[in-house]
Structures are given as structure tokens and as C-alpha cells.
Amino acid sequence: MSTEIRVPTLGESVTEATVATWFKKPGDTVAVDEMLCELETDKVTVEVPAPAAGTLAEIVAKEGDTVGVDALLGNISEAGNAGPEEVKPKSSAQAETSEAPAASGGETMPIMVPTLGESVTEATVATWFKKEGESFAADEMLCELETDKVSVEVPAPAAGTMTKILAAEGSTVEAGGQLAEMTTGEGGAATAPKEDAPKAEATPAKSGGKDVEDAPSAKKAMAEAGLSADQVTGTGKDGRIMKDDVAKALSAAKSAPAPAAAAPRAPVSADDASREERVKMTRLRQTIARRLKESQNTAAMLTTYNEVDMTEVMALRNEYKDLFLKKHGVKLGFMSFFTKACIHALKEVPDVNAEIDGTDVVYKNFVHMGIAAGTPTGLVVPVIRDADQMSFAEIEKAIAEKGARARDGKLSMAEMQGGTFTISNGGVYGSLMSSPILNPPQSGILGMHKIQDRPMAIKGQVVIRPMMYLALSYDHRIVDGKGAVTFLVRVKEALEDPRRLLMDL
Known part of the structure; x- marks a missing residue:
């Protein structure tokens, strides 16, 4: 089975473009939404993402060719797009949960970070609209990413069920990175690790005065570095501390100037401190x-x-x-x-x-x-x-x-x-x-x-x-x-x- 790669909409009154650069060669493996080529119009540069995961089988429009809107650029062979290279090794418990969709015809598919824009290499996961185990339709919004300037919505590449969320809210993801795994078809609901969520809720750990549980990897990193939770700013949901937050805190501590050089906050009484609200600045701000x-x-x-x-x-x-x-x-x-x-x-x-x-x-x-x-x-x-x-x-x-x-x-x-x-x-x-x-x-x-x-x-x-x-x-x-x-x-x-x-x- 193959998927056609076609010229996207180029903008109002723009009818043709020139193929500037191909980032992939025939035979190269591509992921969903990975950049395949770049087109140049009279006014803007347009990037063409992969409509499906698989292998670039053929390039029809070569670099330097002039193409019209919806013209055929190439073809992707979808054979093996859920092969071993796209499925991370699982524990035995996870392996059991992933066998159910196979029996009902479901297929594991990665949910990738889409194109974020020119010169933008990373984003923050702002909100997940779906939880593990929930089903959704093709093109339904799964989550929202926040970059330096704009919010990017991530649609479902196909109808199915959310199997596993790999990038939690508040985590930083790179362009082309993987956000989650889904199972196509209606049989994917059986793969959701439903018992995981109650366990997390049943054992909340009070860390730094927060009734939320910090990431286990973050707690281990803080213990190794000798940091307390109140020395790290959590960027996860509800202020949860992630492993990256600990790394940033350590990096900031090493590169920070002498305390005298920083502008200290005015003294705050305990009574006033209890009435303050500390909110992390958005990436846009x-x-x-x-x-x-x-x-x-x-x-x-x-x-x-x-x-x-x-x-x-x-x-x-x-x-x-x-x-x-x-x-x-x-x-x-x-x-x-x-x-x-x-x-x-x-x-x-x-x-x-x-x-x-x-x-x-x-x-x-x-x-x-x-x-x-x-x-x-x-x-x-x-x-x-x-x-x-x-x-x-x-x-x-x-x-x-x-x-x-x-x-x-x-x-x-x-x-x-x-x-x-x-x-x-x-x-x-x-x-x-x-x-x-x-x-x-x-x-x-x-x-x-x-x-x-x-x-x-x-x-x-x-x-x-x-x-x-x-x-x-x-x-x-x-x-x-x-x-x-x-x-x-x-x-x-x-x-x-x-x-x-x-x-x-």
C-alpha cells in the first residue's frame, strides 16, 4: 500500500512553486509529519510533511522542478510502518497489553510532534485532550503544544485509541519527536493500562508543599544532586517536577552569577507568602x-x-x-x-x-x-x-x-x-x-x-x-x-x- 505526497495549499492567489530541497532519498524511512521537502513560492517557503509513516518509494518532482497545487511530488510505501524501529521495547506487562489489538486487527502507530515552524526546534506539551484508553476519530485534536509564539494543535493521524502518552503535560518535546502511541481501529481500547492511573492517585507525595507526585526520575535526580524540591521549579502539570527541571536547576546553579548580582525579591512575610500565587511564565511571555x-x-x-x-x-x-x-x-x-x-x-x-x-x-x-x-x-x-x-x-x-x-x-x-x-x-x-x-x-x-x-x-x-x-x-x-x-x-x-x-x- 502506498500514499501519495502532494503539493499542499500554497496560499491565496499562489498557484505554483519550485521544489527547492528534498530532505529524504528514495529508500529512506520516514515518520508521520516528518519534513520531506521544501517548496519555494514567490513569497514564502512551504515545508511538505509526510502524510504517513513508511519508506520514501519514489520522488516524482525533482529539485528545481515547478509544480502546481495538488501536484504529485512522490510516493510513500507504508509497508512495515509499524515495524520494530518504531516500537520501543516493552516490559512483559506492557507486552501483554499490546497483544490485544493485534488479535483484533489493530495496529500500533506513533503520534509525532508536527512541524513547528521555521527555526523552531522545541515546544512544551500544554494540554492533553485525551487520556490513555480513550478512543478518538481521525483528525480529532489530541493535544496542544506551546512554542515561543504560537500554539500548535496535534490531530489524530487515524481513528483509534490512545495506548500510551510518552510526553506528559509540561514536558518539552523536540520537532519530529514522539508524543504518544495509539492503536488504530476499534480494538485498541483493550490496550490501555487502566490500572496505572489509580495507583498514581492513591499515593500522592507531598513535595515542596504540593499535593502532587513529582516524576520518579526527577526525585532520583534530586536525591543524587542533593537538591530539595523547593529549589527546583516544576514545569509539569500542577507544578510537578520533571527530570528536565532538575537538569535545568543544576545548569542554572552552575552558570548563575554571584547572589549579589541578582535582584532579590522584597522581603515577604509568612502571612503574605501564604496568599501569593506563583505561576510559571508561558513560553510566549x-x-x-x-x-x-x-x-x-x-x-x-x-x-x-x-x-x-x-x-x-x-x-x-x-x-x-x-x-x-x-x-x-x-x-x-x-x-x-x-x-x-x-x-x-x-x-x-x-x-x-x-x-x-x-x-x-x-x-x-x-x-x-x-x-x-x-x-x-x-x-x-x-x-x-x-x-x-x-x-x-x-x-x-x-x-x-x-x-x-x-x-x-x-x-x-x-x-x-x-x-x-x-x-x-x-x-x-x-x-x-x-x-x-x-x-x-x-x-x-x-x-x-x-x-x-x-x-x-x-x-x-x-x-x-x-x-x-x-x-x-x-x-x-x-x-x-x-x-x-x-x-x-x-x-x-x-x-x-x-x-x-x-x-x-
Whole structure:
């Protein structure tokens, strides 16, 4: 039996790609979701995972060939895909439980870590939706993984029963690693080691004040290293200490600077300590913290301010919003105006759209606009590629679609990489004034703020106008003060007289 390897969906309006690299040769063994080849389109690189485990039997589209969507790339022979190389040695008790599905026609199949995205090599198991012994349908969500920036759901490769979970919640797994074992077909329910769970619950060990049992391997490692449970931060479910946590604690202890160099916590009374709650930072929050601090440590960051009278933009929006929605199927917001205004200004001040690479300045002759979006798990910055070539309607549709995917945690790593400039709208939360932090390696970020009626002097008369403060944070190593001020003035001019955008003035 063989499985076809076909070209996946390449993206809206993209119809063909070039086969860039094959990572496997005919005859090589492959696991489910293991990367087989890489395709290049006009704008993005697409990785093609293995649809099934087995052996790469044939490569139809060679490196350098141009292929269309759903074109045949190769074939996988599934014979022996549950062979000895994929089934770990079992104890006698486990061997007994794995014989039942064989009798009923079930087949043991690994559940693997899917592709996590470019440059992402590991993830944390956040939640298992299925327990050992539970059955599920093909493509039903089995668990959720958390990477530095996005959450990745792992679907069932086939219908069956969860036989054994190898990566518990809180554990770190590598790309291409194995998460669990399942048994295909309806006979797999007999393989679940149902008696294991009650044993774990019947003997909870209080460790470090927690009513949870730490991993046996972790307790052994702590005993050998002379560490107590309160010296190790548990990343497992409910704070359970895993073996990796002990290794990290030992590594941190060896590499940590002298205690005097660390910023100590303020003294906490016993009464206050009992009312505190300690929660481990998510991988996303840790990444946000690290990147923002790196930005401050690396760039010579400076912020300049201006204000814009939003009268004309608001009037134009109110006049055409109904017609715009009727024709394009998307609401006309302020973000498309700001995006267009920034693109206009970036053409005049290209330094703000450039980045530093060692001793070189890399000027971008395109605009990949990052739009900062707040989500329940933290701030992410989806990127609208080639925004300088898009219409108002295309920009609004892209912002709406990326924003919805960001809130649902569905953004891929590729969708958050490659930005050349960023817009952050703190005004939606009521911010009147702030200094945004650069999104490295970019050299500029525009902060939008709340629109507030203020008295303004217009032609000798005091009138009430809807005003917004703008803040441009920039890397002073590459952008001079004159360029930064010029950029903000051009944005202000374009927004106060939107006709300038049509005339490219």
C-alpha cells in the first residue's frame, strides 16, 4: 500500500512553486509529519510533511522542478510502518497489553510532534485532550503544544485509541519527536493500562508543599544532586517536577552569577507568602520578555512625538464606510489609513524601513507591515506582506483575518516573521501617550493612541478637534532625528489631508 505526497495549499492567489530541497532519498524511512521537502513560492517557503509513516518509494518532482497545487511530488510505501524501529521495547506487562489489538486487527502507530515552524526546534506539551484508553476519530485534536509564539494543535493521524502518552503535560518535546502511541481501529481500547492511573492517585507525595507526585526520575535526580524540591521549579502539570527541571536547576546553579548580582525579591512575610500565587511564565511571555529586553540592550532607541487632527479621516470614513462594506465585505477602519500613510512616509525616509546587519545597512525596497495585536496569551505581531502593493480593502481584509487568527492562537511562525516596520495601536485600550519598544531587527515602530477631543487654535479661533498623539520609536544608530521627524510629519500630513495619498504627495 502506498500514499501519495502532494503539493499542499500554497496560499491565496499562489498557484505554483519550485521544489527547492528534498530532505529524504528514495529508500529512506520516514515518520508521520516528518519534513520531506521544501517548496519555494514567490513569497514564502512551504515545508511538505509526510502524510504517513513508511519508506520514501519514489520522488516524482525533482529539485528545481515547478509544480502546481495538488501536484504529485512522490510516493510513500507504508509497508512495515509499524515495524520494530518504531516500537520501543516493552516490559512483559506492557507486552501483554499490546497483544490485544493485534488479535483484533489493530495496529500500533506513533503520534509525532508536527512541524513547528521555521527555526523552531522545541515546544512544551500544554494540554492533553485525551487520556490513555480513550478512543478518538481521525483528525480529532489530541493535544496542544506551546512554542515561543504560537500554539500548535496535534490531530489524530487515524481513528483509534490512545495506548500510551510518552510526553506528559509540561514536558518539552523536540520537532519530529514522539508524543504518544495509539492503536488504530476499534480494538485498541483493550490496550490501555487502566490500572496505572489509580495507583498514581492513591499515593500522592507531598513535595515542596504540593499535593502532587513529582516524576520518579526527577526525585532520583534530586536525591543524587542533593537538591530539595523547593529549589527546583516544576514545569509539569500542577507544578510537578520533571527530570528536565532538575537538569535545568543544576545548569542554572552552575552558570548563575554571584547572589549579589541578582535582584532579590522584597522581603515577604509568612502571612503574605501564604496568599501569593506563583505561576510559571508561558513560553510566549518568556519570549516577549526576552525580545523586548534584547531590543533595549541592542538598539539606540529614541522616541519622537507629534499629534494629528483626525477630522478629515473620520469624515471620509463616515462618508464611505457603508458603501465600502457593501462592495468589499469588510469594514473601513483607521488602520488602513495609518498603514497607507506609513508606507507613503517610508518611501521618503527609507532608513526607517531598513535594518542593521553587522556593519551593513540593509534597505528594504518593499514594506512588510507588522500590526501588533493583543491576545489573551500576550502580544504578537502578524505581518502583512507587500502591504505597499495593496489597496485599502486588501489591507483591511488582511488585518481582520490576521487579527482573528492571532486571537485564536492559529498564527504560524511564518506569518510573524520578516516584518520591516510595525504599527501598534494602544488607543484601543485607552492609551493617551506611550513610547513603543522596537520589534528587532526593525528600526522603527509607530505608536497610535486614543482619539480625544481637545481645544485647538485654528486660524486664530479655538475649536474642538479630535486629536491623536503619535509616537515613533526608532533606532538612532541608523535613523537620524531629522529623518524621524520628517517621517512623523509626512504621516501627519497624509492623515490630515487623505487626498495627498491619492496624489502621492
